Amino acid sequence: ASATPATLATASTAMPSPWIRSGVAALLALVGLLGAVQGVRYTAGHLLWTRGRDAFKSDRSAAAAALALTDLSRARFYLPEHGRIASHYTLALARTGQWQAALEAAKQTNALHFDFDDQMLQRDIQADLVSPADAIALWQNFAARYPQLVTPQLRLGDLYVERGDIVAATHAYQRVLSAAQDTPRAGKVREQARRKLRALGAEPR
Numbered sequence: 001a002s003a004t005p006a007t008l009a010t011a012s013t014a015m016p017s018p019w020i021r022s023g024v025a026a027l028l029a030l031v032g033l034l035g036a037v038q039g040v041r042y043t044a045g046h047l048l049w050t051r052g053r054d055a056f057k058s059d060r061s062a063a064a065a066a067l068a069l070t071d072l073s074r075a076r077f078y079l080p081e082h083g084r085i086a087s088h089y090t091l092a093l094a095r096t097g098q099w100q101a102a103l104e105a106a107k108q109t110n111a112l113h114f115d116f117d118d119q120m121l122q123r124d125i126q127a128d129l130v131s132p133a134d135a136i137a138l139w140q141n142f143a144a145r146y147p148q149l150v151t152p153q154l155r156l157g158d159l160y161v162e163r164g165d166i167v168a169a170t171h172a173y174q175r176v177l178s179a180a181q182d183t184p185r186a187g188k189v190r191e192q193a194r195r196k197l198r199a200l201g202a203e204p205r
Helices: 005-014 018-055 062-078 083-095 099-112 116-129 132-145 151-163 166-178 184-199
Strands: none
Touching: 018 062, 018 083, 062 083, 083 099, 083 116, 099 116, 116 132, 116 151, 132 151, 151 166, 151 184, 166 184
């Protein structure tokens, strides 16, 4: 018996054309290739980051940071969206004294993610590149935005001491002691502030 139109329609629906089958195969191959590339990218990026980060983790010298820069730069190439890699790259640049490059890297880092340490590192770098008055204004603005943090007040106290304004320095160091931040690092910063207050002849409160 000859095939009816309905039978032909059913057969054509049940069996995709060669073009469709080849298109699906190509799409699956592309997905597999992209997955492999992503795997290589993440593996290489993380390996380079770990090696670069560990190179100056316990050694704060400029020489150790310089050794780390090559690996961290390559890690950024593989994973440009990774905020922690960008952060360590910025820190390595700063420790080697490459201030302008470090400032640009810090801005890129802070565009990728928000982290108080990275925010303050950017301001530390900027403060070294501007006048003392501008550095004070920089830290005053940051301290006003985040009054709970201890480090901005410590930085202000140091800058006031450099300017010879002992009264302003004393107030800044006292604000370190009264700030709300409650972390082990904050405790260490408070100890610094107490020592600086005693050196100024003021009693820590």
